[in-house]
Amino acid sequence: MHLLWWFLFAQGGVVAAILLPIHILLQGILGPLGVTSVVRPSDAAVFGNPIVKLYLLVLIAVPFFHFAHRLRYLLVDFGVKAAKSLPAQVVFYGGAVAVTLVTIWVLLTTFPISFG
Amino acid sequence: MAKEYPWRMPVAWWTRNRHYFLYIVREFTAAPLALWLLWLLYDISQKSLVHPRAFAIFSVVCLPFALYHSYTFLSLAGSIIHFKVFDRPVSARLIVASQFAAWIGASLVIGFFLTWLK
Amino acid sequence: MPDKTITIRAARFDPEHDKEPRLQSYEVPFYDESMVVLDALNHIKSHIDGSLSYRWSCRMGICGSCGMTVNGTPKLTCNAFLRDYWPRPIVVQPLNNFPVIRDLVIDMDDFMHKLKSIKPWIIRRQEMPLGAGEHRQTNEQIDDFRQFSECINCMLCYAACPVYGLNNEFLGPAATALARRYNLDSRDQGLKERLPVIADPEGIWECSFVGECSVVCPKGVDPAKAIQQTKLDTTMRFVLPYGNRD
Numbered sequence: 163m164h165l166l167w168w169f170l171f172a173q174g175g176v177v178a179a180i181l182l183p184i185h186i187l188l189q190g191i192l193g194p195l196g197v198t199s200v201v202r203p204s205d206a207a208v209f210g211n212p213i214v215k216l217y218l219l220v221l222i223a224v225p226f227f228h229f230a231h232r233l234r235y236l237l238v239d240f241g242v243k244a245a246k247s248l249p250a251q252v253v254f255y256g257g258a259v260a261v262t263l264v265t266i267w268v269l270l271t272t273f274p275i276s277f278g
Numbered sequence: 279m280a281k282e283y284p285w286r287m288p289v290a291w292w293t294r295n296r297h298y299f300l301y302i303v304r305e306f307t308a309a310p311l312a313l314w315l316l317w318l319l320y321d322i323s324q325k326s327l328v329h330p331r332a333f334a335i336f337s338v339v340c341l342p343f344a345l346y347h348s349y350t351f352l353s354l355a356g357s358i359i360h361f362k363v364f365d366r367p368v369s370a371r372l373i374v375a376s377q378f379a380a381w382i383g384a385s386l387v388i389g390f391f392l393t394w395l396k
Numbered sequence: 397m398p399d400k401t402i403t404i405r406a407a408r409f410d411p412e413h414d415k416e417p418r419l420q421s422y423e424v425p426f427y428d429e430s431m432v433v434l435d436a437l438n439h440i441k442s443h444i445d446g447s448l449s450y451r452w453s454c455r456m457g458i459c460g461s462c463g464m465t466v467n468g469t470p471k472l473t474c475n476a477f478l479r480d481y482w483p484r485p486i487v488v489q490p491l492n493n494f495p496v497i498r499d500l501v502i503d504m505d506d507f508m509h510k511l512k513s514i515k516p517w518i519i520r521r522q523e524m525p526l527g528a529g530e531h532r533q534t535n536e537q538i539d540d541f542r543q544f545s546e547c548i549n550c551m552l553c554y555a556a557c558p559v560y561g562l563n564n565e566f567l568g569p570a571a572t573a574l575a576r577r578y579n580l581d582s583r584d585q586g587l588k589e590r591l592p593v594i595a596d597p598e599g600i601w602e603c604s605f606v607g608e609c610s611v612v613c614p615k616g617v618d619p620a621k622a623i624q625q626t627k628l629d630t631t632m633r634f635v636l637p638y639g640n641r642d
Contacts, residue, residue, distance in 0.1 A: 164601035169631050172358075178311060179348040184385040186314060186344050188392045190337025194330035201392050203321045218322070222315050229308040235604045236305045241289065241562060246597075261316075268323040280411030282503055283496040287561045294468060298558060301606045354605060358624040365536065 167231050167255060174228025181221055210273040218269055223262035230254040307347040314340045352377040402426045402478055403485035404436050406448060409496050417496060419487065420445075426478050433473040433486060434462050437500075450500035457614060460550030464500050465489040470555035470612045491555040493564070507551055510568055513593050514575035519586025531583040544577035544622055546615040553609035553619050565598040569609035569619030572600055576622040591630070600626050 193200030201208050208214055234254045237245035244250055292298040317336065321327055355377045356370035401423045409417040422444055424436040434452055441448050452462040455474045462473045467487050478486070494502035524531070553569035560566045575594055578584045594600055603623045610620040 164597050165595070165631050165634055168601060168627055169635075175347075175351050178344075179351040180381045180384045181388065182311060182314075183341065183344045183348055183381075184388050184392075185318075186337050186341045188389060189318065190314065191334050191341065193392075194327055194334040194337075198393055202327055203324065204326045209322065209325075222319055225315065226312065229312040232305050232308040233312075236302070236308070239292070239302065239305070239558065239562065239604070241287070243563075261319075265319060268319060272323055272325055282411065283409055283417060285493055285495055285561070285564075287493075287558070291558055291561065295608075297608050297611060298606070301608075305604070354607075354624075357618075357621045358628050360625055360628075 163251075167227070167251075170224075170227035170258075171231035172228075174225040174231075177220060178225040178228055182225070185221065206273050207276075210276040212275050212277070215269040215275070219262075219265055223258075223265045226258040226261045227255065230258040304346065304350045307343040310340045310343045311347065314344075348381060352381060400426045400482075402436065402482050404433070404440065405485050405487045406437070406440070406500065407489040407496075408448070408499050411498055417489075421485070426482060429477075429479050431478045433464075433466055433471075433476040433478065433488060436478060436486070437473060437488070448500075449498045458548060460548035463491050463550045463552050463555065465492055465555065470552040472550060472552070472614050475614055491551060493555050493557065493561040494551070502551075504551060506564055507549075507554060507568075507570070510571040511549070511574060514567075514571050514578075514590050515586060516574050516578060518578065518581065518584050519589055520583075521585050533582055537582040540582070541577045541580035544573045544580070544617060544619075547573055547577075547617050547619075548615055550614065552612045552614065553617075556608040556612040558606055558608070559602050559604060563598070563602065566602040567593065567596070567599045569613075569623065570617075572603075572626055573617050573619040573622035576626055579626075594626060595630050600630070603627075 188198070188200045192198045193202065203209065231254070234245050234250060237250075288294070292302045314337065317333060321333070327333060353374055356374035359373050360370075361368055404422045404424050405419045406422065407417045408414070408420045422436075422440045424439050424444075426436075432455075434455055437448065437450055437452070441450075450462070450464065450473075452474065453459040454461070457472055457475050460472075463470060464473050465471075465488070466473065466476045467481065470491055473488070476486075488500065490496045490500045490502045494504065494506075497503050547570055549570060551570070554560050557566070557569060560568050572594065575590050579587045579590060600623050603620075605620060605624060607620045610618045613619065
């Protein structure tokens with residue numbers, strides 16, 4: 163089991179490390195402040211595209227397995243031994259699964275799939 | 279036989295040494311980045327930037343954490359990833375360089391898409 | 397010209413009389429720039445206070461006996477030069493993360509147990525008959541594991557590891573590096589036998605790559621790298637059908 167969490171942790175870490183900064187810079191800072199024109203969540207053409215939806219699923223959901231693993235072990239580092247227990251694993255990794263499901267639901271229901 | 283003095287881990291062990299402190303910072307970066315992605319997901323579900331100014335301010339706070347995460351994670355990849363080409367191990371520095379190259383390359387490609395698609 | 401001295405504040409703990417360790421100060425003559433903390437301790441024991449207890453042997457950084465906490469950092473006291481600390485006092489305490497038997501002497505039973513648990517010897521499915529001669533090995537094959545064979549069992553890595561400090565069930569850096577040394581040895585066929593200990597939840601998976609073990613290692617073994625590579629190899633074994641197995 164620990165092997166699986168570590169593997170997902172590593173994959174999520176790669177996704178977060180390589181993809182996140184540019185998204186934060188453009189979609190989080192330069193776009194909302196109007197410095198450059200950046201894709202917005204209101205763009206039906208972009209957010210309806212299934213390839214974009216798949217990309218967003220990877221971008222949002224996979225790092226959560228990384229975050230879950232890291233934050234659980236951060237608690238261990240602070241002496242919270244309960245963070246190693248099975249219920250704690252369910253909470254953290256279950257949380258990542260929950261985020262994945264919510265992301266799928268949001269991506270499927272906001273803009274209908276179109277190639278437009 | 280007389281009693282040994284047991285070891286007790288000091289609660290503030292991570293403040294005793296710069297390496298330990300930076301390690302905790304590195305681990306902590308997960309928290310703001312998780313929140314940022316959740317905020318993005320929320321905006322996507324609402325089909326708009328609900329609070330552009332607040333999001334921008336939060337993003338300014340998150341960006342240094344994201345950069346520190348990327349820098350530390352990709353640097354450590356050189357320790358973890360190991361393989362041989364023609365029976366000679368590939369140097370760790372080359373592996374780390376390739377990770378950073380992939381980071382820059384991906385950022386340029388995605389940056390292009392995010393600004394061009396508008 | 398007044399003689400140069402340096403203050404050593406050494407931890408003292410007498411299990412029969414003391415409830416907890418305390419620091420005791422000693423003034424030690426600092427007459428040679430090549431002096432190390434171990435020299436200072438030996439001076440204290442020979443000339444000032446014969447009751448001070450500590451481990452040492454080779455005094456040249458190869459036996460691994462004299463590991464202690466020097467000003468908060470795990471170091472070999474034969475490798476800690478007084479000139480790097482003078483004129484400030486030097487606080488010498490037993491290695492972190494271990495129970496203290498007396499003064500600067502720690503209980504290393506757990507460490508010895510961990511080393512033994514990963515079966516640090518060549519394991520063969522079938523021993524070669526004597527007539528077949530020795531196991532041949534190229535330099536490249538030795539290079540595969542050479543770095544991990546440099547460990548002198550000094551325990552500085554365990555003293556530096558906060559994960560071990562928080563939980564002494566953790567297998568730890570030196571034991572994992574040693575396991576990897578044998579797993580990578582071309583003569584060895586014992587990976588499967590070591591796997592249950594390594595892949596145990598308290599084995600490699602407890603490690604969160606703080607990396608301090610490799611920072612303090614006096615021999616450049618890089619146990620952090622050994623552990624991370626073991627994590628990757630163990631995962632790949634699981635993922636690839638027949639690729640990497642043995």
